[in-house]
Amino acid sequence: GQNIDQPTEMTATEGAIVQINCTYQTSGFNGLFWYQQHAGEAPTFLSYNVLDGLEEKGRFSSFLSRSKGYSYLLLKELQMKDSASYLCAVMDSNYQLIWGAGTKLIIKP
Amino acid sequence: IAGITQAPTSQILAAGRRMTLRCTQDMRHNAMYWYRQDLGLGLRLIHYSNTAGTTGKGEVPDGYSVSRANTDDFPLTLASAVPSQTSVYFCASRPTSGSSNEQFFGPGTRLTVL
Numbered sequence: 001g002q003n004i005d006q007p008t009e010m011t012a013t014e015g016a017i018v019q020i021n022c023t024y025q026t027s028g029f030n031g032l033f034w035y036q037q038h039a040g041e042a043p044t045f046l047s048y049n050v051l052d053g054l055e056e057k058g059r060f061s062s063f064l065s066r067s068k069g070y071s072y073l074l075l076k077e078l079q080m081k082d083s084a085s086y087l088c089a090v091m092d093s094n095y096q097l098i099w100g101a102g103t104k105l106i107i108k109p
Numbered sequence: 110i111a112g113i114t115q116a117p118t119s120q121i122l123a124a125g126r127r128m129t130l131r132c133t134q135d136m137r138h139n140a141m142y143w144y145r146q147d148l149g150l151g152l153r154l155i156h157y158s159n160t161a162g163t164t165g166k167g168e169v170p171d172g173y174s175v176s177r178a179n180t181d182d183f184p185l186t187l188a189s190a191v192p193s194q195t196s197v198y199f200c201a202s203r204p205t206s207g208s209s210n211e212q213f214f215g216p217g218t219r220l221t222v223l
Binding site for chain 1: 140142149150151152153154157167199203209210211212213214215216217
C-alpha cells in the first residue's frame with residue numbers, strides 16, 4: 001500500500017533550527033512536496049524535490065533521497081510565524097498527491 | 110478573481126439535505142481536485158479531473174459526485190449529506206504543461222452536517 005509517515009508534533013525555540021522528517025512508500029514517484037498550513041487556512045507550497053539532494057530557498061531547505069524513500073524539511077532561524085503544520089506529499093505515477101498527516105510545529109519564545 | 114475561490118466559506122447542513130460546494134479557478138489549469146481534511150488525517154482525495162469533460166474517483170468518493178463542464182469550474186455535490194461528511198473541503202488545481210507540478214489550493218469550505 002501507499003504510506004507517508006511524518007512526526008505528529010514537534011517543538012522548537014525561536015531562532016533555532018528544526019528538521020522535519022518524512023518517509024514514504026508509494027506506487028511510482030513523480031516528486032515530493034512540502035506544504036505549510038497555518039491553522040484555519042489552506043496549504044501553501046514550500047518546496048518540490050524530484051531529484052536527490054538538497055534544495056535551498058531562503059530559511060527553508062528540503063532534502064530528498066529516493067533510494068531511501070526519505071525527505072526532510074529544514075527550517076533555520078525560526079520565527080514565531082513559522083508555527084504551523086508542515087505537510088509532506090508524494091506525487092504518484094498517476095500525478096496524484098499522496099499526503100502525510102502533517103507535523104504540527106510549535107515555536108516557543 | 111485571482112487564483113481559486115470556493116463557496117460557501119462555511120455551512121451547517123441538516124442530514125439528508127443535498128449540498129453543492131463551488132470551486133472556480135482563473136489560472137486555466139487543466140487538472141482540478143477535491144480533498145477533505147479531517148483532524149489527525151492527511152488530505153484525502155475525493156474526486157479529480159485531469160481536463161474539462163473528464164472526472165475520476167479518488168480515495169474516498171462515496172457519497173460525493175463532481176462535474177467538469179468547463180476548465181474553470183469544478184463543483185462537488187453531496188446528494189444526501191451524512192454526519193461523517195463533516196469536514197473541511199479544499200479544492201485545488203494544477204497546471205499540466207511545463208515543469209511545475211505544484212497544486213494550488215482554494216481557501217476551503219468548512220461543512221458541518223447535523
